[in-house]
Amino acid sequence: MFWKNIFKKKDTAPTESLEQSTVDEPQAKEEAETSQSLFQRLKMGLSKTRKGFVDRMEQLVSGRKVDEELFEELEELLIQADCGVPTAMELVDRLRERAKGERITEGDEIKRLLRQEITAMLESHAQSLKESTASPYVIMVVGVNGAGKTTTIGKLAYRFKQEGAKVLLAAGDTFRAAAIDQLKAWADRVGVAFISHQEGADPAAVAYDAVNAARARGSDVLILDTAGRLQTKTNLMAELGKVHRVVQRELGRDVDEILLVVDATTGQNALSQGRMFSEAVPITGIVLTKLDGTAKGGIVLALGNELNLPVKLIGVGEKYTDLRDFNAAEFAKALFD
Amino acid sequence: MAFDNLAARLQETMRKLRGKGRLSEKDVDESLREVRLALLEADVNFKVVKDFIKRVKERAVGEEVLSSLTPGQQVIKIVHEELTALMGGTQAKLQLSSKPPTVIMMVGLQGAGKTTTAAKLARLLKSQGHRPLMVAADIYRPAAIKQLMVLGEQIEVPVFSMGQQNPVDIAKAAVNHGITHSNDVIIIDTAGRLHVDDALMEELVQIREAVSPHEILLVVDSMTGQDAVNVAEAFNARLELGGIVLTKLDGDARGGAALSVKAVTGKPIKFAGVSEKMDGLEPFYPDRMASRILGMGDVLSLIEKATAAVDQEKAKQLAHKLKEDEFTLEDFLDQLQQLKKMGPLDQILGMLPGMGAVKQLKNLDVDENHLKRIEAIINSMTVQERRNPQIIGGSRRKRIAQGSGTRVQDVNRLLKQFEQTRMLMKQLTGSEKGRRRSKGMFSLFR
Ligand SMILES: Nc1nc2c(ncn2[C@@H]2O[C@H](COP(=O)(O)OP(=O)(O)OP(=O)(O)O)[C@@H](O)[C@H]2O)c(=O)[nH]1
Numbered sequence: 001m002f003w004k005n006i007f008k009k010k011d012t013a014p015t016e017s018l019e020q021s022t023v024d025e026p027q028a029k030e031e032a033e034t035s036q037s038l039f040q041r042l043k044m045g046l047s048k049t050r051k052g053f054v055d056r057m058e059q060l061v062s063g064r065k066v067d068e069e070l071f072e073e074l075e076e077l078l079i080q081a082d083c084g085v086p087t088a089m090e091l092v093d094r095l096r097e098r099a100k101g102e103r104i105t106e107g108d109e110i111k112r113l114l115r116q117e118i119t120a121m122l123e124s125h126a127q128s129l130k131e132s133t134a135s136p137y138v139i140m141v142v143g144v145n146g147a148g149k150t151t152t153i154g155k156l157a158y159r160f161k162q163e164g165a166k167v168l169l170a171a172g173d174t175f176r177a178a179a180i181d182q183l184k185a186w187a188d189r190v191g192v193a194f195i196s197h198q199e200g201a202d203p204a205a206v207a208y209d210a211v212n213a214a215r216a217r218g219s220d221v222l223i224l225d226t227a228g229r230l231q232t233k234t235n236l237m238a239e240l241g242k243v244h245r246v247v248q249r250e251l252g253r254d255v256d257e258i259l260l261v262v263d264a265t266t267g268q269n270a271l272s273q274g275r276m277f278s279e280a281v282p283i284t285g286i287v288l289t290k291l292d293g294t295a296k297g298g299i300v301l302a303l304g305n306e307l308n309l310p311v312k313l314i315g316v317g318e319k320y321t322d323l324r325d326f327n328a329a330e331f332a333k334a335l336f337d
Numbered sequence: 338m339a340f341d342n343l344a345a346r347l348q349e350t351m352r353k354l355r356g357k358g359r360l361s362e363k364d365v366d367e368s369l370r371e372v373r374l375a376l377l378e379a380d381v382n383f384k385v386v387k388d389f390i391k392r393v394k395e396r397a398v399g400e401e402v403l404s405s406l407t408p409g410q411q412v413i414k415i416v417h418e419e420l421t422a423l424m425g426g427t428q429a430k431l432q433l434s435s436k437p438p439t440v441i442m443m444v445g446l447q448g449a450g451k452t453t454t455a456a457k458l459a460r461l462l463k464s465q466g467h468r469p470l471m472v473a474a475d476i477y478r479p480a481a482i483k484q485l486m487v488l489g490e491q492i493e494v495p496v497f498s499m500g501q502q503n504p505v506d507i508a509k510a511a512v513n514h515g516i517t518h519s520n521d522v523i524i525i526d527t528a529g530r531l532h533v534d535d536a537l538m539e540e541l542v543q544i545r546e547a548v549s550p551h552e553i554l555l556v557v558d559s560m561t562g563q564d565a566v567n568v569a570e571a572f573n574a575r576l577e578l579g580g581i582v583l584t585k586l587d588g589d590a591r592g593g594a595a596l597s598v599k600a601v602t603g604k605p606i607k608f609a610g611v612s613e614k615m616d617g618l619e620p621f622y623p624d625r626m627a628s629r630i631l632g633m634g635d636v637l638s639l640i641e642k643a644t645a646a647v648d649q650e651k652a653k654q655l656a657h658k659l660k661e662d663e664f665t666l667e668d669f670l671d672q673l674q675q676l677k678k679m680g681p682l683d684q685i686l687g688m689l690p691g692m693g694a695v696k697q698l699k700n701l702d703v704d705e706n707h708l709k710r711i712e713a714i715i716n717s718m719t720v721q722e723r724r725n726p727q728i729i730g731g732s733r734r735k736r737i738a739q740g741s742g743t744r745v746q747d748v749n750r751l752l753k754q755f756e757q758t759r760m761l762m763k764q765l766t767g768s769e770k771g772r773r774r775s776k777g778m779f780s781l782f783r
């Protein structure tokens with residue numbers, strides 16, 4: 001687990017494995033008990049995804065000979081998984097070549113190839129959170145409206161706390177109604193510190209105070225929430241850039257992680273989000289949320305393949321235990337096993 | 338604007354189609370392949386695209402080529418018509434009960450925009466003279482209740498809440514509360530949920546059974562991908578939706594989900610969310626949207642000219658009205674709407690004596706936001722006010738500004754521009770001299 005590495009300098013609070021962990025807060029205990037192991041949850045979360053995909057894939061390839069029609073149907077399958085046309089075409093082109101080169105004639109064989117290709121594509125973009133011994137370790141969370149930023153912060157806070165870190169959450173969404181209360185509720189639930197200004201305050205000022213408060217209080221991790229914004233709103237994107245600059249300046253170094261939260265239900269617009277958020281701030285990775293739904297999450301492939309943005313974490317539910325690091329092999333395995 | 342990219346793509350395709358004379362089946366196939374790609378890139382569901390292409394091909398390869406059109410133009414016409422049909426044909430209105438209170442339920446996935454949309458809808462209804470009540474039935478997401486309360490305060494609409502109690506009980510109590518407080522519309526904001534979450538879907542069914550809503554609106558994020566069909570299908574199967582609200586259309590999402598959702602549920606899209614602000618809710622115009630998809634380019638107007646004798650009739654009427662000085666704000670709005678749809682204003686003006694040669698008309702730059710504001714202002718006027726703008730005094734201006742979510746200055750400017758336009762058009766129809774001042778009118782559209 002990469003969290004351990006981030007805090008290996010610490011001798012306090014031995015890091016429990018998340019599977020059996022409990023926390024002090026009564027609410028937290030309740031949630032941890034009712035939830036199964038993270039892996040089971042992930043598998044459950046992905047089972048719907050897997051079911052839909054594998055079933056149709058099975059239906060498609062079994063007992064068939066490899067021909068152009070089959071390739072076209074595979075391409076359709078990928079497009080239906082939100083991979084996007086260019087990435088789907090690229091994958092199927094590779095399949096075509098390999099089928100030809102390896103003289104593959106059976107449809108079932110093609111299934112194995114596709115799994116390999118998808119795994120390879122995912123693996124080339126898999127990364128975990130940056131390791132750093134700098135303190136405070138600072139994470140900025142950005143994304144469009146309703147993507148799951150604030151919830152992801154709650155989940156992250158829980159995981160860092162489990163690792164024995166002293167966490168501070170900063171309410172950088174001063175725009176949306178009750179956004180501050182929402183983050184406060186997560187801070188209380190998880191049992192970590194919280195800093196905020198009033199609704200309508202300048203988010204850059206919140207960021208400024210947050211960094212300095214994190215230092216003064218000796219926080220190990222600072223996570224900054226930001227207001228949801230559509231990537232086409234130039235003034236709001238400029239505002240984000242300003243917040244980032246303030247954090248960077250106060251920190252005297254680069255922000256450790258700037259995570260773009262993307263809803264797995266999103267279609268091709270995720271590419272525009274990836275592109276334009278990257279222009280405003282140096283995005284270090286993607287958090288893909290709501291994978292517990294039926295959306296196939298194929299956008300992961302497109303984001304990596306077309307924009308080189310690594311997916312670092314995935315959200316598989318609304319509880320704070322429902323966060324996993326993205327693991328290409330595991331993800332592809334869960335898709336096909 | 339959403340659909341712009343798609344529009345550009347399709348327009349490009351259509352440009353290729355044009356001027357090729359007779360189209361072979363191969364030409365049609367080739368063009369449709371590009372249409373298909375454009376639609377897929379816009380996130381229209383794969384199956385919906387397939388159906389669409391099939392339908393267009395069937396029609397295009399068949400006969401019915403109008404004598405006034407080239408085969409290429411005919412294909413475009415079919416694509417346009419089928420797209421319009423797919424988007425829902427005519428504009429659908431909110432279902433209001435004849436026996437108040439009307440109960441409206443907002444449902445959808447997490448993060449789609451239900452709470453914001455509930456408040457926007459309440460604000461809109463309030464501005465139309467209703468007495469809405471909002472109900473906080475999202476007991477799960479932290480601070481969801483608080484969010485609705487804050488919005489309620491902002492728009493001065495009461496919010497009914499019972500904390501974290503059972504949403505079914507909340508809904509029932511809210512309706513009783515609404516009846517005793519003479520609220521004529523009750524908007525229930527429910528928690529976001531996955532369409533595959535059986536327990537939570539059942540909760541919605543129970544709310545529906547408890548309060549028999551007149552309108553159940555599914556809120557759909559316009560950035561949704563291929564999965565939109567599954568979501569819409571599932572919600573519709575469990576709840577029998579009344580309509581759909583498409584949110585976040587102010588971004589650059591091409592919004593193919595709009596086509597998908599309409600196609601699988603058969604339910605109309607009733608509103609579009611176009612900003613984070615409380616006035617950012619608009620009626621959804623399927624025809625306008627379809628036209629946008631195809632672009633407002635020369636091809637479409639050519640086709641329209643060739644096929645729509647009805648519009649020429651309208652133009653003549655307008656010319657007559659101008660001459661007789663009966664040009665009202667209603668005509669003005671009508672023109673703007675047509676302009677937004679397609680841009681036939683230049684054609685219409687072109688038919689007026691002395692206007693045919695006005696060059697500026699050719700590159701009339703239509704600022705969408707500006708048009709929207711004008712539209713909102715005129716929509717907030719009474720019929721009398723639209724026909725007799727001179728009765729609009731200070732207090733009426735204030736009311737209109739409030740109702741349309743604009744400032745009094747905006748209303749003032751519009752009235753002034755309308756007056757200038759009217760005068761100018763009158764001059765133009767009467768004499769050649771007016772042309773020199775034509776700049777004044779066109780600044781309206783900048
Ligand atoms: N099913 C599911 N729901 C999620 C997940 N992550 C977040 N959500 C839900 O999505 C909704 C929106 O999440 P928020 O965390 O408020 O999203 P946000 O990006 O902070 O939203 P804004 O600040 O309004 O832009 C909430 O109802 C969350 O519970 C997930 O992984 N799975």
Ligand SMILES: [Mg+2]
Nearest residue numbers: 149150173179
């Ligand atoms: Mg938030």
